[in-house]
Amino acid sequence: MFDKILIANRGEIALRVLRACKELGIATVAVHSTADADAMHVRLADESVCIGPPPSKDSYLNIPALLAACEITGADAVHPGYGFLSENARFAEILADHNLHFIGPKAEHIRMMGDKIEAKKTAKRLGIPVVPGSEGGVTSDDEAMAIAREIGFPILVKAAAGGGGRGMKVARTADDLALALATARTEAKAAFGDDAVYLEKYLEQPRHIEIQILGDGRGGTIHLGERDCSLQRRHQKIWEEGPSPALSAAQRAKIGETVAAAMRELQYLGVGTVEFLYEDGEFYFIEMNTRIQVEHPVTEMITGIDLVLEQIRVAAGGDLPARQADIVINGHAIECRINAENPVTFRPSPGKILHYHPPGGMGVRIDSAVYQGYVIPPYYDSLVGKLIVHGKTRAECLMRLRRALDEMVVDGVETTLPLFRALVREAAIIDGDYHIHWLEHYLAAGDVKS
Template sequence: MFTKILIVNRGEIACRVIQSCRALGIKTVAIYSEADRDALHTSLADEAYDVGPPRVFESYLNVDKIFAVAKEANVDAIHPGYGFLSENADFVNRCLKENIVFIGPSPETMTIMGDKVSARKHMKAAGVPVMPGTDDPVASAEAAVSFAEEIGYPVMLKAAAGGGGIGMEKAADAEALEKAFHSNQRRATSYFGSGSLYLEKALEAPRHIEVQVIGDQIGNVIHLGERDCSIQRRHQKVIEEAPALGLSEDLLQRLRQAAIQAAESLNYENAGTLEFLVEDDAFYFLEMNTRLQVEHPVTEEVTGVDIVKEQIRVAAGKKLSVDQAQVKRHGHAIETRVYAEDPKTFFPSPGTIEVFHVPEGEQIRLDTGVRAGTEVTPHYDPLLAKVIVSGKDREDAVRNMQKTLNESEIQGLKTNLPFLREVLEHPDFVSSNVTINFVKDHF
């Protein structure tokens, strides 16, 4: 087992990884930018190193500086968390060159799944259902319109190198698609360094269902069940829950089998997530995240499996601590993402946290990287905390989350707490009648 792990991330996910490392008796090394000098993750880690100015390219994405820290701290392995360098194949190759274990899948897997067009091709070859769409990037707006007329509107235009809901736009007709093509191409080039776009048929009111998988180096691959991530704003998840209800047992079995099939086709190692759009009795591959997901806690709460511990075990060459038959799910869990953002516009709202209170309780879990006095800057994602609540069933979990959010208080900046409270009280959410259109339709 490793003796010391460098966590190349910040905020709540850095704190989360430190927690599992401590449980395994592994020392931790944190990095921080000048803006994060007093951040919570720096005080929780055994060691912490300054990696540069606030801008991410000068600090959290400063690869040379990160490896200088790794060498100085004499670490065995690097955990990337999510975002930043977590799905960067070049970074993984650098880890291999530096003889440091990367806690995640292989660079080859990342490369295949990192480009959404190559991911579609791979999944089709593996027998996983994919949405009707282009098998290659579309060269022009005219080509996009021509293909859309073949498969019928509405269509979804997507950045091949995209992620996090960026570079996605739905078009209902040729005029909207032509306009979206040029704006999305610029946006994709700006965010991902590639303006490559592809096209898929758009479903009218699907649910966003994902399956958590984990594979070890011995060839074992298991799933930990599914999550419903349909509550989204700007194509980004804001509330997730496990298990996903309202799906037939036959559909669930097919989803889980498709996820295992996909992972096995990649000889997948470590934690990953297969994302699908589900409508009626059909499902379609959306993308694969070759990293830990923000919403992994809901799966941990219903299965009792510490996914971060499994990631570390697998990276150390050990067998998964559970097999498929041992994975049992109990109760229901819901996660709400608390952001420093205007609850009406969802625009980021930086500032200094004056009061930070989330009630404690046996069925309440708080994953956070902030506290009273933390300055939330515009340099990073405005996620403050994840509030995860469990219950004996969904009705119980919803009731517990309503109470928890109503008793939570954050002062000093705007947050989306009022929005989250409204969602939790909405009749359609309470009755589990949700699709990815929920926020657009009701808010």
């Protein structure tokens, strides 16, 4: 096992990793920008190191500063959390060059899945069902038009190096395709430094289903069921639940085993999430995230397995915590991402939290690094915290979530709490009858009040 782990992240995920380390008896090092000097993970870590000014490129993305922090403190491993450097294959290689352990997958798998075109090719080779589309990047408008006519409109143009909805455009007709290609390329170049794009069939009302896996790097892999992440705004998830209201136990077992078998062939190490669009009983691979996910607590609540703790264990050469046959889905869990944003416009609302009261009671969990008097800085994401609830059934879970949302108090900044309080009372949400475009249509109707 590792002796000391440097946590190369901030906010609630840094605190989440710190807690897992403490439960394993591992010393912790918090790194922080000058804007995060009063952060909770900095206060609770065994040691802390300031790695630069507020801009991420000068602090949390500053690899030389992180290496120096490891050397100063004697850390022998680095946990990247999510975001920042968590899916940077070169960072993993640099750590290895300095005899430091990267708590994550092998660099080759990060690189493979980070390129969306290569990821799709790999998924297809491993027997994972994929969305109909181009075999690789499209180099000209004429090539794109030929492929689009073969697949059939509408078509989705996607950035090869993309994520989070950037570099993603829909062309509903042949007349729309040239503009969609140009716009997607421009956005991709600006966001990722790479203007390569590829094409996929656009599905009208799919659900977003993702399979959580854990591998030991030696050919052992288990899956831990699915999460339904279909409530999205501009391709950003805001509500996740598990198990999905749309899947049967047989469907869950089939797609889960398909993914686990593929990851066994890769000899995948650590946690990972394989994401699909699901429509009319069919699954279509869209991407794989080679890191811990924001929504991982949903899986933890319904399986009883601490994913971050097990991620650390397997990175240190440990065995998987259970056999596949021992994994049982227990009840239902829902996570709401509470952000410091206007609930109607989603305009960020940084500032000082004047009053803070998290909800409690049976089956209620808050993953948050804020506290009363904490100042949410304007430099990073606006997450206040994740509210996760668990119940024996989905109906019980929804009632518990309604109660918890009504209890929660965050004053001094605008938050998305009013949105979730409205959603949990919507008939479509209560019935589990929604898809990835549902929230956009709901918000366009203007029913949510600030």
